[in-house]
Amino acid sequence: MSPTSKRNLILAFESSCDETSVAVIEDGHQILSNIVATQIKSHQRFGGVVPEVASRHHIEEITICIKDALAEANVTYDDLDAVAVTYGPGLVGALLIGVTAAKTVAFAHNLPLIPVNHMAGHIYAARYVEPIEFPAMALLVSGGHTELVYMPAENQFEIIGETRDDAAGEAYDKVGRVMGVNYPAGKTVDEWAHQGHDTFNFPRAMDKDDNFDFSFSGLKSAFINTTHHADQVGETLDKHDLAASFQQAVVDVLADKTLRALKQYPVHQLILAGGVAANHGLRERLDAELAAVPGTRLVKAPLKLCGDNAAMIGAFAEVAYRHQVFADATLNADPSLEFDWVADPVK
Numbered sequence: 001m002s003p004t005s006k007r008n009l010i011l012a013f014e015s016s017c018d019e020t021s022v023a024v025i026e027d028g029h030q031i032l033s034n035i036v037a038t039q040i041k042s043h044q045r046f047g048g049v050v051p052e053v054a055s056r057h058h059i060e061e062i063t064i065c066i067k068d069a070l071a072e073a074n075v076t077y078d079d080l081d082a083v084a085v086t087y088g089p090g091l092v093g094a095l096l097i098g099v100t101a102a103k104t105v106a107f108a109h110n111l112p113l114i115p116v117n118h119m120a121g122h123i124y125a126a127r128y129v130e131p132i133e134f135p136a137m138a139l140l141v142s143g144g145h146t147e148l149v150y151m152p153a154e155n156q157f158e159i160i161g162e163t164r165d166d167a168a169g170e171a172y173d174k175v176g177r178v179m180g181v182n183y184p185a186g187k188t189v190d191e192w193a194h195q196g197h198d199t200f201n202f203p204r205a206m207d208k209d210d211n212f213d214f215s216f217s218g219l220k221s222a223f224i225n226t227t228h229h230a231d232q233v234g235e236t237l238d239k240h241d242l243a244a245s246f247q248q249a250v251v252d253v254l255a256d257k258t259l260r261a262l263k264q265y266p267v268h269q270l271i272l273a274g275g276v277a278a279n280h281g282l283r284e285r286l287d288a289e290l291a292a293v294p295g296t297r298l299v300k301a302p303l304k305l306c307g308d309n310a311a312m313i314g315a316f317a318e319v320a321y322r323h324q325v326f327a328d329a330t331l332n333a334d335p336s337l338e339f340d341w342v343a344d345p346v347k
């Protein structure tokens with residue numbers, strides 16, 4: 001950070017999907033403010049995020065979020081050391097709003113600009129629980145991704161397994177929709193699951209395969225076929241049992257594969273992150289399983305930081321700052337950004 005500054009303050013931006021968020025983070029692990037303007041209500045009537053609607057909301061919200069984030073943190077632009085922004089992966093139009101706002105603030109106030117990978121941000125939400133110790137493993141489960149990420153060091157990410165089709169959150173949202181639950185359905189399906197039993201025994205795809213990949217589309221189809229068949233014969237299925245059966249199949253596969261990955265890649269910490277990391281069934285299961293893995297601690301992202309937010313972007317930005325990973329004004333949104341940029345500065 002600058003020689004005169006003692007506080008190490010980063011203004012972080014996140015706008016990759018349907019939350020506009022700006023945060024002020026001190027030293028990479030202290031949240032001074034984390035403003036999140038959610039657009040969920042606007043997208044609910046469409047049953048999912050409409051990219052064009054998301055972009056328009058980001059434009060309306062972003063300057064208000066900046067003002068609020070600075071005010072709540074009780075700092076001005078002059079106090080800042082750097083600006084950080086999610087530049088991918090995500091919706092291109094949505095990303096562009098955050099990237100443009102961050103570039104503008106960086107240029108106007110002569111601050112370095114730190115490009116942040118959204119998925120790295122999700123993992124680094126764990127920093128608000130305890131310092132990350134390497135090597136570490138992350139189970140990253142969100143609406144767009146389901147990945148096992150091995151991290152030998154703080155700026156190195158190796159995807160050792162990922163979904164071959166739907167992400168876990170996407171599957172939650174789709175089966176939720178079949179049961180009449182508003183988007184995003186994960187939280188409600190999770191609540192229902194706790195009131196039912198696994199009576200349907202849905203398939204656990206790829207559970208026994210000798211790799212760390214996942215697949216959720218077969219489970220989703222099995223769920224939809226079961227409910228359609230019941231509709232056709234006029235049978236009413238118990239929604240709590242349906243939810244419990246679906247959740248048990250998801251949690252079984254996620255937990256089994258993760259446990260197997262930990263055997264091959266011994267780590268100090270297993271980090272659970274991403275929107276689906278808020279799932280109580282998954283948190284409880286991993287708590288129980290990890291108790292029997294000596295030397296590996298489970299670090300669960302705080303519930304309020306599992307969904308998209310700028311605090312997690314600021315947490316990783318501090319690492320990128322130390323590694324001098326900076327971008328210039330040519331930084332662009334990269335909707336399919338992958339992890340491998342992290343080891344090298346952005347060209």
Ligand code: KG4
Nearest residue numbers: 142143144169184186275276278279307308
């Ligand atoms: O990480 P996130 O906020 O956005 C993406 O980057 O995708 O994840 C959103 C996803 C949605 O699919 C939502 O249904 C799911 O996280 N989700 C949950 C729970 N809370 C949110 N899924 C299962 N159980 C939950 N409690």
Ligand code: ZN
Nearest residue numbers: 122142307308
């Ligand atoms: Zn996300």
